[in-house]
Amino acid sequence: MMLLKFFWRGMTEVSWRLSFKALRLWVVKGLFALRSYRHRIQKGELFPPFLFFALTNACNLRCRGCWVESQGTPDSLKLNDIEKAMEVAAKQKVFFHTLLGGEPFLYPQLWELIAKHPECYFQIITNGQFLDAQNVRTIRRLGNISPLISIDGFAHSNDSRRGSGSFRQAVEGCRELQKQRILYGVATVVTQENFEEVLTEEYVQNFIDLGAMYLWFYVFRPVGKNPSPELCLSSEELLELRCRLLELRRKMPIILIDTYWNAAGEAVCPAAKGLGFHIGAKGSIDPCPPLSVCREFLTDHDGDLFKTINESAFLREFQKFVNDRTKGCVILEHPKELARFFEVWNAYDVSGRFFCEELKASESRSSHHLPGKEIPEDFWFYRLLKKMLFFGMGAYG
Ligand code: SF4
Numbered sequence: 001m002m003l004l005k006f007f008w009r010g011m012t013e014v015s016w017r018l019s020f021k022a023l024r025l026w027v028v029k030g031l032f033a034l035r036s037y038r039h040r041i042q043k044g045e046l047f048p049p050f051l052f053f054a055l056t057n058a059c060n061l062r063c064r065g066c067w068v069e070s071q072g073t074p075d076s077l078k079l080n081d082i083e084k085a086m087e088v089a090a091k092q093k094v095f096f097h098t099l100l101g102g103e104p105f106l107y108p109q110l111w112e113l114i115a116k117h118p119e120c121y122f123q124i125i126t127n128g129q130f131l132d133a134q135n136v137r138t139i140r141r142l143g144n145i146s147p148l149i150s151i152d153g154f155a156h157s158n159d160s161r162r163g164s165g166s167f168r169q170a171v172e173g174c175r176e177l178q179k180q181r182i183l184y185g186v187a188t189v190v191t192q193e194n195f196e197e198v199l200t201e202e203y204v205q206n207f208i209d210l211g212a213m214y215l216w217f218y219v220f221r222p223v224g225k226n227p228s229p230e231l232c233l234s235s236e237e238l239l240e241l242r243c244r245l246l247e248l249r250r251k252m253p254i255i256l257i258d259t260y261w262n263a264a265g266e267a268v269c270p271a272a273k274g275l276g277f278h279i280g281a282k283g284s285i286d287p288c289p290p291l292s293v294c295r296e297f298l299t300d301h302d303g304d305l306f307k308t309i310n311e312s313a314f315l316r317e318f319q320k321f322v323n324d325r326t327k328g329c330v331i332l333e334h335p336k337e338l339a340r341f342f343e344v345w346n347a348y349d350v351s352g353r354f355f356c357e358e359l360k361a362s363e364s365r366s367s368h369h370l371p372g373k374e375i376p377e378d379f380w381f382y383r384l385l386k387k388m389l390f391f392g393m394g395a396y397g
Pocket of ligand 1: 271272290291331
């Protein structure tokens, strides 16, 4: 029944032109990207099926626990460098790109970049403060975009983490997207503060009523200048989160995304699988978005990103470092060892702060790797989506 309702929503709430574009550019091309990625793995090659570009670290918000340093003169990627990387990626059948920041709507060439690449599909991870009528009409006109709006609870919980008034502004953005029948989603970071609020039918239904077609749940990581470790979840809460997700998935006509467990319920670290390398606003090739360190840059090897990533001993050793310790998140479980690993590798700190010192000051805690408590997906549709990594939306978390 859930599936019928979901597909009916897709048929009646999202523009058919945009749905067909998403089917062709995101889903079908995503299948080929995944097949090509698995072939590369078999050949011992390292290059992800999807790319993440932090266009700029400029942002108008200062969320608690954000890993992006937005003080001072912002860094932004050069359009030519991004396009060169996308050209190289296309040869590896990679056409799905996530644009994040900072706040990607503060990147002056955002529309130029997307308009020049109608063969690609773009997910824009945004704080939802710039989704006015004009920007939303542009999203609809271009058609190869799915915005993902960061909202962390209802007004009080959201604003206590993201800033006063940000919830109201983001919800106005949702309504504008709904009016224009755009395929969009909401991303919620689950914390100690909003746990009982966001993992409920009421919360999920709220965004169904606002026209969202997917809701992505992240687990909080204590990183950045204001790491707020008090917001972290305990192992009992992580297990509860898993159980509630499975329950909501059977009922709610919306795609509920997590990137922490595979179809068998085993923990996954997308970076350890070479899925979610992050291109930082300084052009750094980071292991994953919250880890602001690197050994390579976008412009290395004349911008041949395949050569740079595939030949990166640092990224391969990072994968081994994770796989030798956990299936979960080393940021949560082994922050001090992780700092030592980065120091041994003389990794460049591109955080704009003292990243390794922050890791050393962080306590070891539970992550989503809960050995012996694995709960497999109990709904065939989600087993399929998990195997397909949500066609790119399951590639970092
Ligand atoms: S699980 Fe942790 S280390 Fe792995 S990709 Fe996610 S945030 Fe990064």
